[in-house]
Each structure stands twice: as C-alpha cells, then as structure tokens.
Amino acid sequence: MLRILNKIRKTSIVTEPRPTTGEAALDEISERLREGVARRFRGSLAIRAVDAGSCNGCELEIHALNNSFYDVERFGIHFVASPRHADLLLITGPATVHMETALLRTYAATPDPKLVVAVGDCAACGGEFGCSYASRGGIANVLPVDAVIKGCPPTPQALMEGLLEALEKPRR
Amino acid sequence: MNPFDWLSELLARFQDEHILVQRGSAIALAPAHLLGIDPEDWGRAAQTAAAYDCRWAGIWAEERGETLQVNAVLVRNGDHLVLRTAIPAGAPRLDSHTPYFPGADRMERHLRDLFGVDFSDHPDPRRWSRHNRWPEEAHPLRKSFAADQAPLPPQPEEDYAFIPVQGAGAYEIPVGPVHAGIIEPGHFRFLAVGETVLNLEERFGYTHKGIEKIAEGRDAFGLARLAGRVCGDTTVHHAWAACMAMERAARLAPPPRAVALRALLAERERIANHLGDIGAICNDVGFAFAQYQFSRLRELWQRDSAACFGHRLMMDAVIPGGVAADPDTPQLQRLRDGNARLRQELPGLYPILDDHPSLEDRLVTTGVLAPETARRLGVLGYMAKASGIDIDLRRDHPYAPYDHLPVATPLFSAGDVAARMKVRMEEILHSLELLDKLLDELPPGEVQRDWRAPAADSEGLGLVEGWRGEILTYVRFGSDGRVARFFPRDPSWFNWPALEQLIHGNIVPDFPVCNKSVNGSYSGQDL
The missing domain is CATH 1.10.645.10 (Cytochrome-c3 Hydrogenase, chain B)
Known part of the structure; x- marks a missing residue:
C-alpha cells in the first residue's frame, strides 16, 4: 500500500490545464467545454460510444480522453453503458451494413433531445472504406448527425474540440 | 535444425496415404513452400498434417477464370507450407479441415459465405461473415458480385441458432453487438446457472467492411x-x-x-x-x-x-x-x-x-x-x-x-x-x-x-x-x-x-x- 501511495505522490497530477501541443486557440477549449456542458447539460454530459464498424483506431483515442492527461470527466463528461442514459452518441466507423440495425436501435433507445457526433474520417464520409456492398459510408447516411470530428483517428484534442462544436451548435 | 527438415517426413506420410503432391515450389511463395494437391486429397492432407503435429494457420480462396483456387497454410517449427488446390468455380466443393483443426472453423465459414465454397463435412452450417442482409446465393468475393451491390433493407439479425438453454435454473444472457464499454461491436451469448458460465458463443461479423x-x-x-x-x-x-x-x-x-x-x-x-x-x-x-x-x-x-x-x-x-x-x-x-x-x-x-x-x-x-x-x-x-x-x-x-x-x-x-x-x-x-x-x-x-x-x-x-x-x-x-x-x-x-x-x-x-x-x-x- 505504501508503495502505491508513494507512486501516486511521485506521479503527482499530470492532468493538463489545457491542451499544450496545439495552437493558442486551444487555450480556451477546456474552459468552453466546461461551460458548454454546464450550460446545456447542467454540468453532466452522458456519452454513449457506439462503434458502427470502425477499425478500433478511434476507440483507442476516445479511451485516451479518460486518461489523466485529458480527463474529460473534470468537465462533467462521462461515458455511460446504455444509450438510455445518454445525452450524446459518439459514433465511430463507417456504418457497416451489419451494424445498421443495431445503430438505428441504439439511436431510438437514446432519449430526446440527443446529439449525434460522428467521429473519424470513416464516420464522416466512409473514409478508407467508402461505400461498398458492406458499408453504408458516413454515419449521416443512416442517422441525422449534429457534428463531425475528422481525423484518422482524431487526436484526443480534436475530439474535445469536436464535442465543443456539438455543444455550441444551436439546437436542432 | 534446418528450415523444412520436417517436410520430407510429411511428404512421406502423404505418400503413405496416397496423397498426390504436384507443383512443389520453394520460391513462388518464399519463405513458405508451396504444394499443389488434388481437391479430393484436401481433407486427408489435413488429417495427415494434424497427425504430424502441424499447426493450421489459415485458408483463403481466389476466383481465377473457371476455377476457384484455394490455399491453406500449415506450420511446423516456424516454417510455413501452403497447400494449394483448384476446384470448379461453378460447383466449388471441398472437404473441411475443421474436423482435424478446430481453429479452421470460422475461416472456412468465412470462405463459404464470401465465395460459396461448400465444405460438405463442415460441422457448422451457420453463416459467419455474411449476415442475413445477404441472400443465400450472394457471395461478395465472386467476380460476378459488384462491389457496390446494395444489400437487403435493414432487418433484425437472423435467428442465429445459438446452442439453446436447457435444464432448470439455466438462463441465457445476450450481450451486444453494442457493448457497455468503448469497444468494438460483437455479440456474446452466455448460458449461465447462477453466476457460473456454462457456455459462451461468439457471434461476429458486425464490423464486416468488405x-x-x-x-x-x-x-x-x-x-x-x-x-x-x-x-x-x-x-x-x-x-x-x-x-x-x-x-x-x-x-x-x-x-x-x-x-x-x-x-x-x-x-x-x-x-x-x-x-x-x-x-x-x-x-x-x-x-x-x-x-x-x-x-x-x-x-x-x-x-x-x-x-x-x-x-x-x-x-x-x-x-x-x-x-x-x-x-x-x-x-x-x-x-x-x-x-x-x-x-x-x-x-x-x-x-x-x-x-x-x-x-x-x-x-x-x-x-x-x-x-x-x-x-x-x-x-x-x-x-x-x-x-x-x-x-x-x-x-x-x-x-x-x-x-x-x-x-x-x-x-x-x-x-x-x-x-x-x-x-x-x-x-x-x-x-x-x-x-x-x-x-x-x-x-x-x-x-x-x-x-x-x-x-x-x-x-x-x-x-x-x-x-x-x-x-x-x-x-x-x-x-x-x-x-x-x-x-x-x-x-x-x-x-x-x-x-x-x-x-x-x-x-x-x-x-x-x-x-x-x-x-x-x-x-x-x-x-
């Protein structure tokens, strides 16, 4: 136990007050994200991540949002296990034909009002997989999408910016 | 031990089983060796290789004109041996390797779904990579199948025949394809009694992107x-x-x-x-x-x-x-x-x-x-x-x-x-x-x-x-x-x-x- 406490003490807090490697404009993103969540979701934004057929690259970077550098939970953003608890669907991958039914059901199970954010180039437009016999391409071909976060995969910072964009958009 | 020292022994065993080997090549797919065999020997070749403690490492096919070329890979001591055969594209039929190598099960079903190869003695008739959005006769990797061919309209997953629950107190837990965590989609079907898992079946193919x-x-x-x-x-x-x-x-x-x-x-x-x-x-x-x-x-x-x-x-x-x-x-x-x-x-x-x-x-x-x-x-x-x-x-x-x-x-x-x-x-x-x-x-x-x-x-x-x-x-x-x-x-x-x-x-x-x-x-x- 002492070893654990000692390691925690030595590691200290690595959470970055703001993303450090991007442009100066990113300075305010964290703060605006916090404000956006506070204003629109009373300080608590529940996200349900749905993989509609991705290669798992986007999932790795969404995971990174929860590591101690980004720690999006400090903005009131948390990932939930059921679409029924979610305010926002974070959808990755091209919409595969085999996931279309499950995706539509997940959308239907998410209570209104809800936001849909398509994550990654595949979710934006089909990406490297495009439209084919097995892929319907971008998520917008299956569901109404509020915001798109491009990148293959998008970095955790890009994900934070994209979430912000979704929050600051006027309601549909 | 030199690479492929074991191959002569396998070939001798093939000979004992009257399995005819043709067109052997150490160069065509180097560093793997390539062996052509007759389709009727396909199953027995696997049986012989299994008895010789080979590992089974994959199967794939390709439509080439009138024939379907099928390749399977066997491994021993880190050396890869590719078995190759050709079957008529119009009526593709082969013996299954699954009875001898259980790991071949899903890849053979993948081949069956995407090429229409009939593995007649395959123990599992259920679809794997091609869900019910595709009719029985649609085989996406055949040349006649257009890459942009439209699927059937959205519909619930077919009644995939999971092993049914039997006995008092046993129950099923369906999980997925949308999971609780930030992970990829797939379906797990548990049979459980109390907290104990009696059986688990996986059902995949949801991220099939062609x-x-x-x-x-x-x-x-x-x-x-x-x-x-x-x-x-x-x-x-x-x-x-x-x-x-x-x-x-x-x-x-x-x-x-x-x-x-x-x-x-x-x-x-x-x-x-x-x-x-x-x-x-x-x-x-x-x-x-x-x-x-x-x-x-x-x-x-x-x-x-x-x-x-x-x-x-x-x-x-x-x-x-x-x-x-x-x-x-x-x-x-x-x-x-x-x-x-x-x-x-x-x-x-x-x-x-x-x-x-x-x-x-x-x-x-x-x-x-x-x-x-x-x-x-x-x-x-x-x-x-x-x-x-x-x-x-x-x-x-x-x-x-x-x-x-x-x-x-x-x-x-x-x-x-x-x-x-x-x-x-x-x-x-x-x-x-x-x-x-x-x-x-x-x-x-x-x-x-x-x-x-x-x-x-x-x-x-x-x-x-x-x-x-x-x-x-x-x-x-x-x-x-x-x-x-x-x-x-x-x-x-x-x-x-x-x-x-x-x-x-x-x-x-x-x-x-x-x-x-x-x-x-x-x-x-x-x-």
Missing part, C-alpha cells in the same frame, strides 16, 4: 493504407505484413534503414498496446491505480510516436518499398528518452502488480486456457505464450531485421489471466531491449526504394509477429500493378475461439477481465 473486396483494383500504396486500417491497434504490423507480401511479389527489398525503422515502429506498437492492456486488465477488476499509471505511460509513449512519426498510432508509416518517416537525431533522442522513462518507471510498478493481493485473487486461476486446448485451437501470440506454447515468428522464422537481433520471449504455463498479463509485462521489457539495440545500430542511408509494380500474376506472402501474434497476409497482383487479391489473416481468428473455451466454469462478472486478457480484434477478423 476489406477483401475493396482491396481489389488498388495500387500498392492504396493497399498499404487499407492494410493499416484492417485493425487500428495493429496498423503498423498489418501494413508491414501487406508491404512485405507486395515487396516479395515485386522482388524488391526495402533498404536496411527502412527495415530497422519498421521493426522500431512494430516494437513501439507492441509496447503501446501492452501498456494499454495491462492497465485495462487491472481496471476490469477494480484496480484503478494501474489503469491510471499505465494509461499515463501509454499516452506519453503515443506522444513520442506522434513527435517522431507524425501519428499517435504510427498509421501510414510503413509504405511499399520502405517507410514514410525518417526521424532526425533529436527525434531519435526523444525515442531513447522514452525507453529510459519506461525502464525507470516499470521496475517500480511491476512489483505492485505482482504482489497486490486483490489482483492476485481475481487474476490467478481465472480464465484458464489449458495448453492442450490452446494447441488444438492454434492460438497465437501472448495467448500461446501464456499457455505453454513457445512460438514467436521473430525467433522461429526470423525476418529482417530480427535475423540480426536477439529475440527473447517469455513463456508461462498457467494459461490464466495473470499469465496473459505477465507475458505482456515481460514482452514490454524484451521489446525495450530490441528498441535500444535498433536505435543504437540504426543503419544509415535512404528509407525508401522506388516502388515498381510487379508483373501480372505475381504473388507474395507477408509474415510478421504482430503484438497479438502471427499475421499472415497474401497479396496477388493483376495487371497494371493493381491488386487482384488481398487476404490479411489476423491472429484474432484463432484467439477468439479460445475465449469461448477459457470462460467455462468462470463467473459472469469475470467475463470482462477474461475478454480483456484475450483482447481479440473484431475488425481484424470481420474484415
């Missing part, structure tokens, strides 16, 4: 990009396997510096994934401390990758003829510093994981994969090494630059979640050794040779030891340097079925940690 079909007609660089997205966490290894296959087809050797940089990228990928997995395994039994520490180390590691190779996952770094990035001296120093950081931190963290009673309580004896089951299924990578199977391509059949590197591999026999985590912990240390050596001895020179498209019909096999285990990739070129056939075989094909076995008798709440310890790729096997 990768094999959309690969057709791409140029070499387009294929490398696609290969790097077969499975995002294995982007380096899959791109390397595809480029290796293409370069062998084109008889083109990448320059020494590129080869060393590829291994550097690959070992970085291995470490990144293992760091993430160790944290996640601990997190699945509520030990959040490890998750915070290891995800922190992983993040720092990914930042180093981004700074030196322009991408946090190192996507598109491996390209035909070489690599896309050539780190300069300060960047290489940053990589060295990254290694030093891990070397400094891990010795403090590992003893905590080793000694923590609550971890031991949950991980030791959980999800045991017996060595015999592991061997029967042909599992790969850390799954094999945790269950007493000592295989690693980098050492058993070294490809450049591993032929000049000392590859040490861990081996455990317990086969439980703890052993699979231990393999990862040890492999990180071994990979750090390799990285230091690669950085110290990085050859000078160019990092890319000009790509030249090979002649029509050239083919090649790429074989690399991915972080999950052996990856085998087949590429054949058509005319104009365009790809005619691409088949990337991820190790997950063999590791997923092991999860169904190792979960028996465990409690349902231990499934997440068992699953994490296997960490199969959905996308890599759904294709």
Whole structure:
C-alpha cells in the first residue's frame, strides 16, 4: 500500500490545464467545454460510444480522453453503458451494413433531445472504406448527425474540440 | 535444425496415404513452400498434417477464370507450407479441415459465405461473415458480385441458432453487438446457472467492411493504407505484413534503414498496446491505480510516436518499398528518452502488480486456457505464450531485421489471466531491449526504394509477429500493378475461439477481465 501511495505522490497530477501541443486557440477549449456542458447539460454530459464498424483506431483515442492527461470527466463528461442514459452518441466507423440495425436501435433507445457526433474520417464520409456492398459510408447516411470530428483517428484534442462544436451548435 | 527438415517426413506420410503432391515450389511463395494437391486429397492432407503435429494457420480462396483456387497454410517449427488446390468455380466443393483443426472453423465459414465454397463435412452450417442482409446465393468475393451491390433493407439479425438453454435454473444472457464499454461491436451469448458460465458463443461479423473486396483494383500504396486500417491497434504490423507480401511479389527489398525503422515502429506498437492492456486488465477488476499509471505511460509513449512519426498510432508509416518517416537525431533522442522513462518507471510498478493481493485473487486461476486446448485451437501470440506454447515468428522464422537481433520471449504455463498479463509485462521489457539495440545500430542511408509494380500474376506472402501474434497476409497482383487479391489473416481468428473455451466454469462478472486478457480484434477478423 505504501508503495502505491508513494507512486501516486511521485506521479503527482499530470492532468493538463489545457491542451499544450496545439495552437493558442486551444487555450480556451477546456474552459468552453466546461461551460458548454454546464450550460446545456447542467454540468453532466452522458456519452454513449457506439462503434458502427470502425477499425478500433478511434476507440483507442476516445479511451485516451479518460486518461489523466485529458480527463474529460473534470468537465462533467462521462461515458455511460446504455444509450438510455445518454445525452450524446459518439459514433465511430463507417456504418457497416451489419451494424445498421443495431445503430438505428441504439439511436431510438437514446432519449430526446440527443446529439449525434460522428467521429473519424470513416464516420464522416466512409473514409478508407467508402461505400461498398458492406458499408453504408458516413454515419449521416443512416442517422441525422449534429457534428463531425475528422481525423484518422482524431487526436484526443480534436475530439474535445469536436464535442465543443456539438455543444455550441444551436439546437436542432 | 534446418528450415523444412520436417517436410520430407510429411511428404512421406502423404505418400503413405496416397496423397498426390504436384507443383512443389520453394520460391513462388518464399519463405513458405508451396504444394499443389488434388481437391479430393484436401481433407486427408489435413488429417495427415494434424497427425504430424502441424499447426493450421489459415485458408483463403481466389476466383481465377473457371476455377476457384484455394490455399491453406500449415506450420511446423516456424516454417510455413501452403497447400494449394483448384476446384470448379461453378460447383466449388471441398472437404473441411475443421474436423482435424478446430481453429479452421470460422475461416472456412468465412470462405463459404464470401465465395460459396461448400465444405460438405463442415460441422457448422451457420453463416459467419455474411449476415442475413445477404441472400443465400450472394457471395461478395465472386467476380460476378459488384462491389457496390446494395444489400437487403435493414432487418433484425437472423435467428442465429445459438446452442439453446436447457435444464432448470439455466438462463441465457445476450450481450451486444453494442457493448457497455468503448469497444468494438460483437455479440456474446452466455448460458449461465447462477453466476457460473456454462457456455459462451461468439457471434461476429458486425464490423464486416468488405476489406477483401475493396482491396481489389488498388495500387500498392492504396493497399498499404487499407492494410493499416484492417485493425487500428495493429496498423503498423498489418501494413508491414501487406508491404512485405507486395515487396516479395515485386522482388524488391526495402533498404536496411527502412527495415530497422519498421521493426522500431512494430516494437513501439507492441509496447503501446501492452501498456494499454495491462492497465485495462487491472481496471476490469477494480484496480484503478494501474489503469491510471499505465494509461499515463501509454499516452506519453503515443506522444513520442506522434513527435517522431507524425501519428499517435504510427498509421501510414510503413509504405511499399520502405517507410514514410525518417526521424532526425533529436527525434531519435526523444525515442531513447522514452525507453529510459519506461525502464525507470516499470521496475517500480511491476512489483505492485505482482504482489497486490486483490489482483492476485481475481487474476490467478481465472480464465484458464489449458495448453492442450490452446494447441488444438492454434492460438497465437501472448495467448500461446501464456499457455505453454513457445512460438514467436521473430525467433522461429526470423525476418529482417530480427535475423540480426536477439529475440527473447517469455513463456508461462498457467494459461490464466495473470499469465496473459505477465507475458505482456515481460514482452514490454524484451521489446525495450530490441528498441535500444535498433536505435543504437540504426543503419544509415535512404528509407525508401522506388516502388515498381510487379508483373501480372505475381504473388507474395507477408509474415510478421504482430503484438497479438502471427499475421499472415497474401497479396496477388493483376495487371497494371493493381491488386487482384488481398487476404490479411489476423491472429484474432484463432484467439477468439479460445475465449469461448477459457470462460467455462468462470463467473459472469469475470467475463470482462477474461475478454480483456484475450483482447481479440473484431475488425481484424470481420474484415
């Protein structure tokens, strides 16, 4: 136990007050994200991540949002296990034909009002997989999408910016 | 022992069984040997190979005019043998290898779904890769099937015939395809009594993106990009396997510096994934401390990758003829510093994981994969090494630059979640050794040779030891340097079925940690 406490003490807090490697404009993103969540979701934004057929690259970077550098939970953003608890669907991958039914059901199970954010180039437009016999391409071909976060995969910072964009958009 | 010393014995056994072998070649698919056999001997050849303790490593087909060419791979002592046969495309029928190699089950069903091959004695008639959005006669990898052919309208998943629940107190738990965590989609069907899992069946194919079909007609660089997205966490290894296959087809050797940089990228990928997995395994039994520490180390590691190779996952770094990035001296120093950081931190963290009673309580004896089951299924990578199977391509059949590197591999026999985590912990240390050596001895020179498209019909096999285990990739070129056939075989094909076995008798709440310890790729096997 002492070893654990000692390691925690030595590691200290690595959470970055703001993303450090991007442009100066990113300075305010964290703060605006916090404000956006506070204003629109009373300080608590529940996200349900749905993989509609991705290669798992986007999932790795969404995971990174929860590591101690980004720690999006400090903005009131948390990932939930059921679409029924979610305010926002974070959808990755091209919409595969085999996931279309499950995706539509997940959308239907998410209570209104809800936001849909398509994550990654595949979710934006089909990406490297495009439209084919097995892929319907971008998520917008299956569901109404509020915001798109491009990148293959998008970095955790890009994900934070994209979430912000979704929050600051006027309601549909 | 020399490579393929065992082959004469297998051929003698084939002869005893009156299995006719033709068109043997040690060059066509080098370093693998190629053997042509008659379709009527297909099943017996597998039976004979199974009796001779060969490992079964994959099957793929290709429509070539009036015939369907089918290839299966057998491995012994790290040497790969490709069996090839041709059957009429109009009425494709073959004996199944599944009765002798259970690990062949899903890949044969994949072939049946996508090509319409009738494996008449296959024990499982259910569809695998092609769900009910496709009519019975639609086989997407046949030439007559257009790549943009529209599916049937959305409809519920067919009534997949899971093993039905029987007996008082037994019940089913359906899970997925949309899971609770931030993970890929797939369906798990549990049969349970109380908390104990009686049986688990996996149902995959949800991320089937038609990768094999959309690969057709791409140029070499387009294929490398696609290969790097077969499975995002294995982007380096899959791109390397595809480029290796293409370069062998084109008889083109990448320059020494590129080869060393590829291994550097690959070992970085291995470490990144293992760091993430160790944290996640601990997190699945509520030990959040490890998750915070290891995800922190992983993040720092990914930042180093981004700074030196322009991408946090190192996507598109491996390209035909070489690599896309050539780190300069300060960047290489940053990589060295990254290694030093891990070397400094891990010795403090590992003893905590080793000694923590609550971890031991949950991980030791959980999800045991017996060595015999592991061997029967042909599992790969850390799954094999945790269950007493000592295989690693980098050492058993070294490809450049591993032929000049000392590859040490861990081996455990317990086969439980703890052993699979231990393999990862040890492999990180071994990979750090390799990285230091690669950085110290990085050859000078160019990092890319000009790509030249090979002649029509050239083919090649790429074989690399991915972080999950052996990856085998087949590429054949058509005319104009365009790809005619691409088949990337991820190790997950063999590791997923092991999860169904190792979960028996465990409690349902231990499934997440068992699953994490296997960490199969959905996308890599759904294709």
